[in-house]
Amino acid sequence: MSRSGVSVADESLQAFNDLKLGKKYKFVLYGISEDKTTIVVKETSTSQSYDEFLGKLPENDCLYAIYDFEYEIGGNEGKRSKIVFFTWSPDTAPVRSKMVYASSKDALRRALTGVSSDIQGTDFSEVSFETVLERVSKSAGSH
Template identity: 80%
Template sequence: MNSYLVYFEVFANPYFEITINSVKISSIEVDITGSVIFQFLILENSKFQQTKNHNQKVSSKSKYNNTLNNNDQVADESLTAFNDLKLGKKYKFIIYTLNDAKTEIVVDETSTDGDYDSFLEKLPENECKYAVYDFEYEIGGGEGKRSKIVFFTWSPDTAPVRAKMVYASSKDSLRRALNGVAADIQGTDFSEVAYESVLERVSRGAGSH
């Protein structure tokens, strides 16, 4: 038995019922946006049976292991900005976000500021973001400096639950598109993205090359 995240949109009354393997989940109340994300246990290969309640129009967008559709795209500008950072050293970091329709990952902001604290200031306390950072650090033995590209998934504990689930589900679309990332950081609070925490991660391994 596995746990799956399932996403539903409701276009009318915020109450509907779903039958899964003859087990009915009914009267599920959604938020003001008309959507609900919830988690439950289902058997492998089980079928979803949608039941309309009081003739309400319900659209189901269920997808195993993901809360977004496959048509989510990484915008061309997102890949261009990444290559400018990786190959041209044009930027120190890039902040990515989902567009308003939650169908495309776009560039939110770029920066040439080399101060790591400036990067942290761009991570909002209550919103999810993605980021890449050209992380430069000293290595021991007088061997000089190294740099590695770090991918951040910023999902603070105080962000809305729906946003955290959506960003978690769409992360792979962006991550797979960015070739050359050396380390991944999942941040739920600022201690997890602090310079020392990231340094420990990227400098792991012999030589840190």
Template identity: 60%
Template structure:
């Protein structure tokens, strides 16, 4: 179900910076004020996962990309994760827009290893995502 929402070019350039340059740790995306385009809401180079989670509002939908680092076997691994954040307390219209616009953003971000869908913070907790990325 396509919503006709476009993806701002800044979304792609921020993602390329995260993916290739390793200068960013996470990107949070949102819709612009008239719901016609997906835009970058925030970027950060902070490796603090709790700081990333603090950018996911309790009552608003967001998409995000996080460069997830974890220990496995002999060393550190990284997986780029795509998050669809649709909290239970968000407005129904916003949830529908998030769901229908997700594919436009997701298809434009080449190099995602894992997708994470969250409706509450337990689903995006570090341990939950670690379990998901380490299975692959």
């Protein structure tokens, strides 16, 4: 349970494990339930398009996301894959929503074992493919 009293739904953990272990999804979007008590799955997708993922981020509301980020590394070393946790909190989101998401993040983040990088986004430049690539390629090791 988080500082805000929000807990993580079992379905949220299952969707993460389906992405991580089963490669069933490319990304999972999470939100806080209407009654502000639980972090739930809002959407899952198998789309390989990063632009489609970005298109799912709301302009005026917060959410969390897990993305199986694949990228090529130089020197003919091939592809790498990192699981990235996004906290999306645009400047235009309501203050109350930003506060609830900020205080609830740790509950979800602690429950998701195996995440390589955390990305905090307040505008689309902070979650662009190039920005995320720079962040994940700096982290040691590969999955």
